[in-house]
Amino acid sequence: MKFEIPQKEYMYPGHVACPGCGGAYSMRMALKALGERTIIVIPACCWSIIDGPFPLHACKPPVFHTAFETAAIAASGIKAGLDIQGKTDITVMSWAGDGGTLDIGIQALSGAAERNDDFIYVCYDNEAYMNTGIQRSSATPWGAWTTTTPAETPKSEPKKNITEIMIAHRIPYAATTTLAYPDDMIRKFKKAKSIKGTKFIHIFAPCPTGWKMAPDLMVKICRLAVDSNVFPLYECEYGIHYTINHIPKKPIPVEEYLKPQGRFSHLTKAMIEHIQKSVNFEWELLKQRAGVS
Amino acid sequence: MKWLDFETIPKVILEREPDYPPWAVSLTNTLVNRTGSWRIFRPKYFDKTPPCNDACPAHEKIQGYMELVKQKKFLEGYELIIEDNPFPSITGRVCFHPCEASCNRGEYDESLGIHNVERFLGDYGLKRAKAKKSAAHISKQIAIIGSGPAGLTCAYYLAKSGYKVIVYEHFSLPGGMLRVGIPAYRLPKDILNKEIRKLEVLGVKFKTNFTLGKDIFLDDLKQTNDAVFIATGAHKSRNLGVPEEKTRGVYSGLEFLAQINSGKRPRIGKEILVIGGGNTAVDAARSALRLGILPKILYRRTRHEMPAVAEEVQEAENEGIPIHFLVAPVKVIKSKGRITRLECQKMKLGKPDESGRRRPVPIKGSNFRIKCDSVICAIGEQIDLSVLTDDIATTGWSISADDWGRTNLPNIFAGGDCVTGPKMVVDAIAAGKRTALAIDSYFTSREIKEEPNPEITLFSNLNIGYFELAQKVTMPGLNVKERKRNFREVHLGYNELMVYKEADRCFSCGVCNKCDNCFVFCPDLAVMKSDDKYDFDYDYCKGCGVCAYECPRNAISMEEEEAR
Numbered sequence: 001m002k003f004e005i006p007q008k009e010y011m012y013p014g015h016v017a018c019p020g021c022g023g024a025y026s027m028r029m030a031l032k033a034l035g036e037r038t039i040i041v042i043p044a045c046c047w048s049i050i051d052g053p054f055p056l057h058a059c060k061p062p063v064f065h066t067a068f069e070t071a072a073i074a075a076s077g078i079k080a081g082l083d084i085q086g087k088t089d090i091t092v093m094s095w096a097g098d099g100g101t102l103d104i105g106i107q108a109l110s111g112a113a114e115r116n117d118d119f120i121y122v123c124y125d126n127e128a129y130m131n132t133g134i135q136r137s138s139a140t141p142w143g144a145w146t147t148t149t150p151a152e153t154p155k156s157e158p159k160k161n162i163t164e165i166m167i168a169h170r171i172p173y174a175a176t177t178t179l180a181y182p183d184d185m186i187r188k189f190k191k192a193k194s195i196k197g198t199k200f201i202h203i204f205a206p207c208p209t210g211w212k213m214a215p216d217l218m219v220k221i222c223r224l225a226v227d228s229n230v231f232p233l234y235e236c237e238y239g240i241h242y243t244i245n246h247i248p249k250k251p252i253p254v255e256e257y258l259k260p261q262g263r264f265s266h267l268t269k270a271m272i273e274h275i276q277k278s279v280n281f282e283w284e285l286l287k288q289r290a291g292v293s
Numbered sequence: 294m295k296w297l298d299f300e301t302i303p304k305v306i307l308e309r310e311p312d313y314p315p316w317a318v319s320l321t322n323t324l325v326n327r328t329g330s331w332r333i334f335r336p337k338y339f340d341k342t343p344p345c346n347d348a349c350p351a352h353e354k355i356q357g358y359m360e361l362v363k364q365k366k367f368l369e370g371y372e373l374i375i376e377d378n379p380f381p382s383i384t385g386r387v388c389f390h391p392c393e394a395s396c397n398r399g400e401y402d403e404s405l406g407i408h409n410v411e412r413f414l415g416d417y418g419l420k421r422a423k424a425k426k427s428a429a430h431i432s433k434q435i436a437i438i439g440s441g442p443a444g445l446t447c448a449y450y451l452a453k454s455g456y457k458v459i460v461y462e463h464f465s466l467p468g469g470m471l472r473v474g475i476p477a478y479r480l481p482k483d484i485l486n487k488e489i490r491k492l493e494v495l496g497v498k499f500k501t502n503f504t505l506g507k508d509i510f511l512d513d514l515k516q517t518n519d520a521v522f523i524a525t526g527a528h529k530s531r532n533l534g535v536p537e538e539k540t541r542g543v544y545s546g547l548e549f550l551a552q553i554n555s556g557k558r559p560r561i562g563k564e565i566l567v568i569g570g571g572n573t574a575v576d577a578a579r580s581a582l583r584l585g586i587l588p589k590i591l592y593r594r595t596r597h598e599m600p601a602v603a604e605e606v607q608e609a610e611n612e613g614i615p616i617h618f619l620v621a622p623v624k625v626i627k628s629k630g631r632i633t634r635l636e637c638q639k640m641k642l643g644k645p646d647e648s649g650r651r652r653p654v655p656i657k658g659s660n661f662r663i664k665c666d667s668v669i670c671a672i673g674e675q676i677d678l679s680v681l682t683d684d685i686a687t688t689g690w691s692i693s694a695d696d697w698g699r700t701n702l703p704n705i706f707a708g709g710d711c712v713t714g715p716k717m718v719v720d721a722i723a724a725g726k727r728t729a730l731a732i733d734s735y736f737t738s739r740e741i742k743e744e745p746n747p748e749i750t751l752f753s754n755l756n757i758g759y760f761e762l763a764q765k766v767t768m769p770g771l772n773v774k775e776r777k778r779n780f781r782e783v784h785l786g787y788n789e790l791m792v793y794k795e796a797d798r799c800f801s802c803g804v805c806n807k808c809d810n811c812f813v814f815c816p817d818l819a820v821m822k823s824d825d826k827y828d829f830d831y832d833y834c835k836g837c838g839v840c841a842y843e844c845p846r847n848a849i850s851m852e853e854e855e856a857r
Contacts, residue, residue, distance in 0.1 A: 003813045013818040013830065014326035019837035025816035056326065057319030180758075182813050208837075216838030216851075219814050223758055 003182050006032040015058035017050040020215025022179055022205030022222070023124045024050055027059065027095065029182055030122065033189030036061060038091045039078055043071040043105060045097035046131040046207075047124075068104045071096040072112040075119040091193050092119040098139035099129045102162050113169040113198045120192045120199045123162060126207035134210040142278070143271050144263050146210075151266035158278065163202045163236075170239035172197040177233060178204040180222035184233060184245055191235075204231045212262025224257040229283040234290065242290035254279050328817065332836035332854055336811075336829055339850040341750045341803030345407060348395035350723035351378045352745055355392055355407055356804050362410060362796035367789075371418030374411065378722050379449040380442070380488050382419055383471060385412025386480050386784070388719045389602040397802050400752040403765045406787075406795050413792040419487050427496030431455040433736055436518040438505050441469025442718045443709025444524035445492060446725025447732070452495040454733055459518075461503040470526055470710075471718070473551040474573065476580045477780040479605075506680030515704065520732050523681075523692060523700075523707040524725065527674040527715045533568065537625040538670075542632035546573040546671025553580050553780075562666030566591055566635055568622055569671035570599040571715070575606055577669045578614050585778055588669070590614060593621035593640050598650040608783065612773050621653065623660065625668070634662040674715045690714070697741065698728030706732060750803030750847045759810070759845035766795040805848040811840035 010031035017024035023046050031038065038061040042048055048065055051058045066074040071094040079092045096105055101123035109121060128146045129135040136146040138160040149155040166174045172195045177185045185203070192199035204225055208215040225231040226246055233245040254276045258264040267275075287293070345355040354373055361370035374381045385408050396404035433456050437444045440462040448458045466472055468485050493499065503509050505525060514521050530545035532538060542562060546569065552559040563586060567578040570592035581588045590609070592599060595618045599606055610616065619640040626634035639659035642651040676691050686693040686701040691712055694700045698708040708724035710716060730741050769785045776783060787795065811827060812820040819834035820827055841849040 002808055003810070005813055007822075009818055011818060012322040012324050013833035014323035014328055015817070016323070016326065016328065017816065019331065019817075019835035020839055021816050021837075025814070028816065028818065052319070052323040052326065054317050055320040056323045057321070058323040060322075063319075179814070214838070216842040218816065218837065218839045219843050220756075220758070 005029070005182050005186050008032065010036060010060040012058050012060070015050050015052060017046070018209050018215070020208040020218040021050070022126065022207060022218055023047060025179055025218070026124050026185070026203045026205050029185045030093070030189050031059065031061065033186045034091050034093065034193055037089055038093055039064065041066055041071055041075045041078065041092065041094045043096050043100045044068040045100050047095055049131060068100055070108055071100055071105045072108040072121055075121070076112050076115070076117040079117060079119050094119060094121045096123055098123060098125040098127060099137040102138045102160050110169065113166060113171050116171065116197045118196050118198070120201060122201045122203060124203045124205040126205050126210060128210050130207045130210040143267055143275060145266060146263070154266065163200070166200040167236045167239050171200060172238055173235065174200040175235035176202045176204070176231065178222040178226060178231060180219050180226060181233065181246065188235065210263070213260055217260055221257070221260060224252065228252045228254045228257045229279050230254055230257050232283060232286055234286065244286065244290045244292055247292065327832050328835050329832045332834060334836040334838060334851045335831070335854050336834065336836065336838065336841050337850050337852055338805060338827065338848060340805060340848055341748045342745045343802040343804060344395040344397060344749055344751065345392035346745055347749050348391040350720045351726060353377045356799065356801050358414060359410065359796045359799035360801060360806050362414070362792055365793060367414060367417045368421060371414045371422055374414055375418070377726065378719070379446055380415070380722065381411045382415030382484050383480060383488060384719050384722065385409070385415045387475055389717050397750070397752040397755060397800055398798060401757060401760065402762050405798055406765055406768065409768055409787050410792050410796055413787045416786060424491060424494045425453065426494060428455055429457045429496050433457065433519040434459065435520045435522060435732060436461065436514045437522045437524060439469055439524035439526055440467035440499065441524060441526045441709060442471060442721035443725040444469065444522065445489070446722045447522050447524065447708070447729045448497045449492055449495065450726055450729035451732060452492065452497045459498045459500060461505070461509055462499060462501045463504045465501050467499045467501060473554050474547065474576070476550065476554060476576050478579070478583065478776065478783050481782050511682045520704045520706065520735065522698065522728055522732065523705065523711060524709045525677070525680070525711045527676045527710040529675040529677045530670065531673040531675055533622060533670050533672065535622050535624055537627055540625050540627045540632045541630055542666055543625060543668045543670060546577045546669050547674060549577050549669050550580060558584065561586070564665045565667045565669060566663060566665045567669045567671060569673070570594065570601060571671060571673065572601045572605065573674070574671035575601045575609050577671050579609050579612060582612055582614060583776065583778060583780055588614060590616040591620045591622065591637065592616060592618055593653040594642065594650065595619060612776060619653065621655065626662065632665065632668060635665055635668055636660055636662050676711050676714065696727060697731035698724060699731055704735070754847040755800060755802060756843060756845045760800060763798045765798070766791045801846050803847050806846070808845060810843045810845060811849060814839050814843045
């Protein structure tokens with residue numbers, strides 16, 4: 001088996017992501033799919049740092065750094081500016097973390113989706129505010145350790161389902177993808193590029209630093225997340241047509257996904273069982289929506 | 294108070310100053326950031342040995358030719374095999390394929406049909422490969438005694454290196470045990486003839502009907518040749534060691550096979566008992582079946598201890614030959630000078646013996662008699678040491694030689710069954726190859742090349758997330774009815790489509806096959822890809838180890854960086 005991915009790179013090495021960064025890898029793949037004619041909008045997130053300190057820059061296409069809550073509205077504005085200039089072949093992509101999407105940026109994103117502004121919004125989700133010191137976000141899963149939800153009192157709220165929120169906006173395209181399936185990721189970005197309107201891509205992007213995990217497990221942990229149905233790969237068009245892209249033949253227990261991560265090392269058997277139950281519940285719900293039995 | 298030192302501001306900023314924008318904008322890229330200095334562990338491309346290559350006594354580059362077959366480069370695949378084994382069309386048929394037992398795929402779904410692929414390439418090469426012509430340019434002559442697999446292999450590699458080689462053979466045609474011991478339904482004679490023809494084209498001279506100790510003598514050969522390789526094999530059948538075994542109707546398995554394999558029909562009865570559990574016993578029984586007689590095999594241990602190739606035992610049973618386990622002969626009963634019954638004894642398994650197999654122990658009072666008119670005795674072969682000269686050191690039952698065939702005498706080499714006792718064809722081929730290297734080294738003082746890298750890739754080293762289940766391609770063959778009363782080859786071989794499909798199942802354990810995973814998954818763009826290889830860009834590699842972990846086949850190693 002060989003992954004067929006575009007060979008040309010639109011990023012420079014020397015970026016300052018941690019070793020084994022899922023976010024850095026995701027950007028590399030996204031740019032491979034979108035190509036040179038792209039403008040990237042980055043609010044406050046890991047990527048504000050990864051792109052390099054002034055006067056350095058790691059992406060070949062231009063990047064517009066903006067404030068935390070403005071990823072979507074800045075992209076809308078840039079797209080409008082390009083339209084006025086008649087430059088219609090340029091893809092605008094917002095590239096925000098889970099904090100900038102699920103918490104701080106959600107109103108701007110919801111507004112842009114309501115107007116169906118023509119850009120791709122990417123949430124690379126590492127399930128906490130990693131850049132500022134691993135504080136919990138609304139993307140942090142139930143039971144996880146962060147510096148603000150210590151092991152004695154781990155996070156007691158479930159993860160906010162941002163993809164379903166965006167699907168509820170009836171945007172033309174919303175998809176989930178992850179690192180272990182580069183062909184799937186490339187395909188979804190290419191598809192998003194070809195559609196007019198607001199596109200939302202949710203990338204499950206591990207953070208070895210914040211997840212207290214060996215950096216070489218960057219890809220493996222994504223594979224486990226998909227195979228255990230913790231993070232199913234699916235896409236939805238116009239809020240109605242669901243497609244599940246990868247249905248595990250026999251899902252692996254969530255414990256296998258949780259075990260390599262230090263942020264879950266305090267979990268008791270009962271807590272793991274609870275996570276398994278909620279994963280099963282969500283998976284059944286998704287299958288119902290997609291009409292898969 | 295600190296003042297800004299304008300000299301330290303990068304030149305690029307100063308140059309751009311006239312149109313310097315009013316907000317912060319990047320002026321250059323991150324290539325100036327040598328993130329390689331963060332690294333604690335360094336990835337390195339380092340091919341390991343696949344378990345199949347290691348398990349093969351001849352160390353065939355199995356993974357290598359599987360890759361070539363995947364690219365449909367059959368001729369190159371053939372050329373790669375004959376670097377280590379000159380007769381793939383023979384071993385592809387008769388080898389007990391230890392490679393397949395060690396195949397990592399066996400722990401995943403089903404081990405690869407390596408010998409089937411080998412056989413295809415061997416046959417393909419025999420048909421298509423351009424024959425190498427005689428190239429004797431070294432004025433050294435080597436005499437090889439015995440034209441079995443060890444002798445032929447040694448002759449091939451020496452002739453290929455440019456030596457003059459003369460092979461002496463006791464029988465009227467060369468081939469040794471390959472010709473007289475292995476029936477045609479396993480190894481058709483025309484395949485053997487073609488392989489021998491390959492050697493003749495290469496310039497090897499065969500002198501048949503020469504028996505050591507009768508027509509030729511070791512002392513003379515020593516005088517007239519620069520080196521001698523003794524590869525006489527083990528042709529003396531072991532005796533049953535029971536009373537009255539010299540009775541009419543008791544045959545040796547090897548003689549029985551030799552007669553059939555030379556095209557004669559041995560005079561034999563209707564109720565045959567074959568004694569033994571090795572290849573000779575199974576071959577004799579299946580040959581008898583092809584003469585229209587249904588024999589019985591008696592073996593004193595159980596199936597688990599049988600030294601015969603497991604598939605051959607299975608085929609014998611498929612053909613309807615009954616095998617009685619835990620039975621040993623104790624006495625031949627005769628009437629009018631001919632055998633009428635064999636008295637046997639039931640056995641049970643005791644403690645393991647020096648071969649590691651459990652020793653059979655007789656059960657007292659369990660004697661019984663089986664009616665028969667012939668007994669084929671195939672309980673093993675011995676080495677005939679009486680033909681040697683006294684100055685060659687022996688172990689008492691075999692010739693003493695090291696792993697490279699070197700005996701106590703400088704220009705006398707020995708290898709194959711006459712050193713190791715009866716073993717498999719591929720063991721003899723390996724011995725022949727190693728001896729050829731040792732003889733070459735004896736003349737040229739060239740160092741003998743090392744054996745493969747001892748670091749072997751095990752199943753636990755693989756990243757099986759990248760492999761899909763795939764069924765082994767079944768070998769087409771004759772059904773049991775079609776095998777009766779003829780010696781047609783039982784297995785018919787793969788075609789091009791089948792061989793491609795089967796080779797495609799190979800994991801390529803431990804050896805990079807350009808799957809691109811390291812290049813695809815590097816988050817730091819530190820894998821540089823060129824047409825024929827990958828390289829790490831250590832200026833930027835942060836040493837996260839994703840490439841090594843995601844390598845499906847363990848071809849990347851992580852090494853700790855040295856402190857600087």
